[in-house]
Amino acid sequence: MNFHKILIAAGAVAAMTASAQAADISGAGATFPYPVYAKWADSYKKETGVGLNYQSIGSGGGIKQIKAKTVTFGASDAPLKGEDLASAGLIQFPMVMGGIVPVVNLDGVKANELVLDGATLAKIFLGEIKAWDDAALKKLNPGVKLPSAAIVVVHRSDGSGTTFNFTDYLSKVSADWKTKVGSNTAVEWPTGIGAKGNEGVANNVGQTKGAIGYVEYAYAKQSKLTQTRMINKDGKTVTPETKSFQAAAANADWNSAPGYGVILSDQPGADSWPMTAATWILLYKQPQDAAAATEALKFFAWAYDKGGKAAEELDYIPMPKAVVSSVKKTWAESVKDAGGKPLFVLSN
Secondary structure, X not given: OOHXXXXXXXXXXXXXXXXXXOOOEEEEEOOOOHHHHHHHHHHHHHHHOOOEEEEEOOHHHHHXXXXXXXXXXEEEOOOOOHHHHXXXXXXXXXXXXXXXXXXXXXXXXXOOOOEEEHHHHHHHHHOOOOEOOOHHHHHHOOOOOOOOOEOEEEEEOOOOHHHHHHHHHHHHHOHHHXXXXXXXXXXXXXOOEEEOHHHHHHHHHHHOOOEEXXXXXXXXXXXXXXXXXXXXXXXXXXXXXXXXXXXXXXXXXXXXXXXXXXXXXXXXXXXXXXXXXXXEEEXXXXXXXXXXXXXXHHHHHHHHHHOHHHHHHOOOEEOOHHHHHHHHHHHHHHOEOOOOOEOOOOOO
């Protein structure tokens, strides 16, 4: 399924049919949450007549567009630091959580059959493990028939929050990775071929024998890609699924970082998936177009209140109620028009 085309089509229809009193909501950024944003947009349009025109261009692009004030909101899987938010006049809040999964294209290997650990995954993406029958992979997978084929690494070519979270995890589990490559929305990849968006990585892995890449879980499922299991921080082998994503997110202290910018990679817990991540929205405290920002906040409030089931159906994790309450309070206190009037009012 091509999510990018779905949302653009939805946006085009919305642009033609939106009610006169409410313009469409414009946003750009992360591809990680694209599937759930598309699903929410469709439901919200049917319920309210207001469309969402969201450009799935990667977190780096979303940050650039909101700073250029060409969209009402930006979306990023890499949270901005407190000083960056303050200097730009932005607020930041998490919208939903999900998992990042390694995906492979290997003949004879079934979904969740291959097991990887963080150190081995880092060596593959460093280009140090070059073949699928490498001794390190055989040791982790004694019961799996691994081909004597070259490993083809597929990574993101664009600025990406998925890359930020993936490389953050590799930096935590591999001193070599931390020293040689590090963690960011874009890095100097030691090996492999680049592809744009979660969609691009998913397509490349699906079409290339011997390939390995990393994508958001919904893309892996929709593209019917072969996912791997992982050995987590507690030394337990875990499967990518809602339960393991929830376990990783369960103990997060969302108020421990400015703008709720908590990184969920390599969390402790026997059931925790090691590459769980949140995705954030960026919005101006005093937006140029107060009416558009008000519509955006209505959409986000609706998604928090009514979008949980749709998120879970796509294997995302809704934000905890306590976090939602805190975020709404932040909106009421921080987002105002030029005259200082709040654009969001808390309901009783």
